[in-house]
Amino acid sequence: MPFISKRVLGAVVLALALPLAATACGGGSGGGDTIVIGTKFDQPGLGLKNPDGTMSGFDVDVAKYVAQQLGYSEDKIEWKESPSAQRETLIQNGQVEFIAATYSITDSRKEKISFAGPYLVTGQSLLVREDNTDITGEASLQNNKKLCSVSGSTPAQRIKDKYPGVQLQQYDTYSACVEALKNGAVDAVTTDEVILAGYAAQTPGAFKLVGGTFSEERYGIGLKKGDTELQKKINDAIVKMETDGAWKAAWDKNLGPAGLPAPTPPKIDQT
Structure with a gap:
């Protein structure tokens, strides 16, 4: 009987250990973890937090697509409101993985953070x-x-x-x-x-x-300065979104009702 008890005890210990080991191995490209993404909460058609708590807009759809390519399904995204004046600080402090929030690529901002994209040129x-x-x-x-x-x-x-x-x-x-x-x-x-x-x-x-446009603004995705690995992954995701039709579909859904035809997606800046 003592021998059988040890076998039973061993089986129980093994059964408990297996799920714990599986949990410890999770993560990596997003398995089970969440990703924090910054966007605007108050711009309809681009980044808007709806009354029911859901997020909508072109920037939001671009961010969702990028997150999916990084291994995170939509339910694994934690949205962080990113007002214009706080964007660089949120990135530098590691409070967000990246920001998609009508974020114009400028030389002064590139001194503090890195950009992927642009994914849209407007004015x-x-x-x-x-x-x-x-x-x-x-x-x-x-x-x-x-x-x-x-x-x-x-x-x-x-x-x-x-x-x-x-x-x-x-x-x-x-x-x-x-x-x-x-x-x-x-x-x-x-x-x-x-x-x-x-x-x-x-x-x-x-x-x-x-009146058309009378300036040029290149919207990019902001991320931690020098993170070239993430920058390349996001750039690859943007290119894929543009080529598989999801980019135009996102534009038509969010901004088409304003009568603004979808522009040609811009060329990615590899510098």
Whole structure:
């Protein structure tokens, strides 16, 4: 009997040890672990946290695709709100794996972090009410028109520098600018075309984009400076997304309702 008891005890110990060993071997390319991704929570069509807690938008769909290629299914993603002024700090502190949040690639930012991409090229544009006929581009704002942008933003500064005849109103958020446009407090809103397209798509028939683009912004995915291995993996994922049709599908779903045709995906910057 003692011999049998030892066998039974050994089997029990082995049975308990196996799942523990399997758990310890997990991880690696995402098996069982989560990944923290930064994006905007307040930009419809790009990065938006919905009332039910789900995330939607073009940036969100790009980030989901990249995460999938890295080995993380959608339910393994933890989303981290990444306001513009906090993005570099979140990356440098290791609070996020990467950020996709209308993140323009600039030389000054590349001193602090690395970028994959770009996955989209856009530019500054104008949003007006659907029935507006006298604003056709940035030059037509000179006639004392009231224009709204966000305090301290590049679009606001560009208008100040180039068009002193514009009455520039600066608010804290673009959603506040859009509300002012809706109620007639301002004549137009300016920022990157895709951001404006997201707001237009959110309220079909209320607004329209005019004047094309008058700057160039290259959106990239921000990650820790010098992490060339992750940078290459993300670049490979972006290329795959563009070639298999998922990139255009994401654009059509999120920004197509604004009447903005899908642009040609940009060439990846390998530097």
